[in-house]
Amino acid sequence: MSSSNEFHKIVDAVRRDVDRIAITAAIATLSAPCFRGAAEECASREYVRIVREKTPLRLLHLNVPGRTVPSVAAQLADLDPTVSAVLVTGSIVPEDTTALRAEVAALNGPTVLFELDLLTATLTAAAIGVLRSRDVPPRAGRIVIAGAERAPLLTPALTASRCATVVHWGVDDRSVESLQNLMRTNDVLIALDDRVPRDLAPAQTVRPPTDPTAQCSLVLPGLLSAMCGFGGATVTPQLLMASGVALTVLSGHDELLPDSDDPLLVAAVARFATRALFE
Structure with missing residues (x-):
């Protein structure tokens, strides 16, 4: 073999190593039929596009075919050690998010983030926005959550x-x-339960969107940047609260959430999230 060919082989190997080392985050779509649908696949592609467009993170995009929490956890834990955080997308119930996060952590895998975490941050921001629009003094607000079990970290974040x-x-x-009686003495209703009537206190009500991709994308680039920069991050209510507060800071008095094109969005979420990670 010529020295020229050997040189090019070495260069190619170095490039592969650099590419591997540069991958710091992943977006994993649960691809088993019990977890996946067309909507989840579209959302996953959109998250990949947003993160690549708005951050310098090198992103790994993969499908995870496991059908159970232990099998998915094992595959996530087996990702390259340079991957410090992974967003898991797919139809997964709240109880399984808690179990999956714990199992991956027990296997010394990357920090696991879910769409539900991102939505928790945006719901926190929207609730604070309603309080602000109603001129409720700080710490004097009263919030009702209908269906709190569907977002386990929302109450502690608020x-x-x-x-x-x-x-x-x-x-x-x-x-x-x-519920009507409760809303006579409370300021905000976060309606996670489908049984909440649409005409009940509409000006005070925050609902998750049918397709949460756009709202989740407000948080994802900045939060993922903070988590990858920190190393060994843990998803806590304080972290999601801080991300939500960052959205509130960028929103106008009568706006619940900031514009997705706000040039300060990624930096603000990353800054607030990083501060929470260090506390």
Whole structure:
């Protein structure tokens, strides 16, 4: 073999190593039929596009075919050690997000982030935005969450923000009348439960969108940047709260969320999230 060919082989090997080392984050789509649909695949591609467009992160995009939490956890934990954070997309119930995150951590895998985490941050921001638009003084707000079990980190995130007290509807009494009574003395309703009527306190109500991709994309680039820059990050209510507050800072008085084209968006979320990671 000529020295020229040997040289080019070495160069190619170095390039492969550089590319491998540069990959710091991943977006993993759960591809088993029990987890995946056309909407999830479209969302995954959009997240990849947004992160690549708005950050310098080198991103790995992959499908994870596991059908159970342990099998998915094993595949995520087996990712290259340079991957410090992975966003998992797919139809996964809240209980499984908690279990999957714990199993990957136990296997010393990357930090796992879910769409539900991103949505928790945007719901926190929107709730604070409603309080602000109603001129509710800081720490004096009162928030009702209908269906709190569908977003387990939302209540602690709102509590961490110290903007309001939080109560849950639907634990014992699920009647619409009881919810109407609650809203006579509360400022914001976060309606995660489909049984909440659309005409109940509409000006005070925050609902997750049918397709959360656009809202989640407000948070993802900045939050992923902070997590990859920190190393060994843990997804906590404080982290999601901080990301939500960053959105609030960039929103106008009568806006619940900032514009996706705001040039300060990624940097603001990354800054607030990094501060939370160090606390």
